[in-house]
Amino acid sequence: MKVIVLGAGVVGVTSAYQLAKAGHEVTVVDRQEGPALETSFANAGEVSFGYCSPWAAPGIPAKALKWLFMDHAPLILRPKLDRAMLAWMFQMLRNCTAERYAVNKSRMLRLADYSRTSLAEVRAETGIAYDERMQGTLQLFRTQQQLDASAKDVKALAADGIPYEVLDRNGCILVEPALKHVREKIVGGLLTPKDETGDCFKFTNTLAAKAAELGVRFAYGTQIKGLRVEGSRVRGVATDGGWLNADAVVVALGSYSPLLLKPLGIKLPVYPVKGYSLTIPITDPSRAPESTVMDETYKIAITRLGDRIRVGGMAEISGYTNDLCGARRQTLEHSVTDLFPGGDVRKASFWSGLRPMTPDGTPVIGPTRIAGLFLNTGHGTLGWTMSCGSARLISDLVSGRKPEIDAADLAIARYS
Structure with missing residues (x-):
């Protein structure tokens, strides 16, 4: 499938890497001139x-x-x-x-522990170094x-x-x-x-290079104008450079994700x-x-x-x-x-x-009511920590595979 990932922070880049490994044709779109230049740039460095x-x-x-x-x-x-x-x-x-604290913390620990093994696998298969x-x-x-x-x-x-x-x-x-x-x-x-611990900026830039070797295309310096939806299915993304067609879109725009989704009637908290x-x-x-x-x-x-x-x-x-x-x-x-x-x-x-x-601390990972539109956002202070596990989950969900851990309560549907 043609998959567009919106956002080139650590969550977007890890998602693109896993989607490319799964055999998809992936394009990453970001308004910055390179990866990890916003929230992923100089975070606390803890992988908790x-x-x-x-x-x-x-x-x-x-x-x-x-x-x-x-x-x-x-x-x-x-x-x-x-x-x-x-x-x-x-x-x-x-x-x-x-x-609610017990429920939310259990969700977060489940995802974080999965991300621990996922990061170890990325490190082993790429030899990536990031302090x-x-x-x-x-x-x-x-x-x-x-x-x-x-x-x-x-x-x-x-x-x-x-x-x-x-x-x-x-x-x-x-x-x-x-x-x-x-x-x-x-x-x-x-x-x-x-x-x-580790430098998230170094990790994301190095992994972006690895993703490019797998065929991922990065459209940096590109403003995202909106999503193209026909009927009940997403068809692509409008940018300042024109339309990009897609079979699936993954929104990994961090704090800006709700602004993109609001015109579609999707309320992301x-x-x-x-x-x-x-x-x-x-x-x-x-x-x-x-x-x-x-x-x-x-x-x-x-x-x-x-x-x-x-x-x-x-x-x-x-x-x-x-x-x-x-x-x-x-x-x-x-x-x-x-x-x-x-x-x-x-x-x-x-x-x-x-x-x-998010108000409950857990990120939002999974499908929306619009077919082909997926979310991987809302990680708060733990984007670096949860990025690799979140990427594996979103790759499985986009690909129609059953995830290795329970992901049903991570989707936006939990707020309804």
Whole structure:
């Protein structure tokens, strides 16, 4: 079949690679001049198969109110007269129950674990290199209250068979030796040892080259105008360069996916939640992380990427704005210098990206009511983590094959 993939971020490129392997004639369309130049460009670098949770959780509404008045807050709300924003926030609040949290986290862990094996297979068959490390994620707790609250995550990890270790202060230092310099600031941690790290931008660009070798065509610098639908079937994509005909279309446009689908009457509850990152050159390796440390207090990930430290996090709900706010940079600098002062923040590059978030935390992967139109979007902070598994799923679904894991509850139909 002729398949068009819309979006050349990590989700779009991995999808194109798997579809080409399945024997399809694939074209990727993106407005940027190359792959991974938006949300995939400078994300936190963590591939978090175990540290993977919905933002909608019990207690989050109360925490959110406290965060709004906190220095270096992990959540920033810039309210607008935006119906989509208000609807998304309302749906997210509805998911902040213990029952829904358990369901949503189980879905996410299922997909993330599948993505772990899928990434390993891609790595084995391509020899791809991207500053990867396989040393786990350490969720770091500065207070006993945070450590006690991790029990709900431990329960979910155990239920899904995901390896984990609850660590005291000394255990954290064994995993991340640089923490010995700040031992008095931590009480313990939760280690998910199967997690990985890596440069998403490097991975996506290298895999795009591999996909091109399989025959995938990339139409960069191309504006997407809309979808061509005849009857109840998609027939192609309108671009600023003309029509592209297709038997199937995969929408992997992240936060911009709902805007493309709205004229078709498809309501996709994905909204942009802005995140920020710093990329810092390492000056003292003995005071730098070995893998990924998630600073639970500020919800900031501090990741080792070769000779750099990537610091990423925060959730700013402000619509489709991509400005760089100095206060957000100060928060990133505060977290990393407080725990790992092994880099030169004066030489750091500062970046922001729009994460495509669903109100239940789970991405939307699968068919729509329009034949031939598929979605692979809404991965939030976990696009890098879930990309390879999501790509395998979408390739199977487009090809008419039964996926290797249950995918029925990942499709947009779950919102109806």
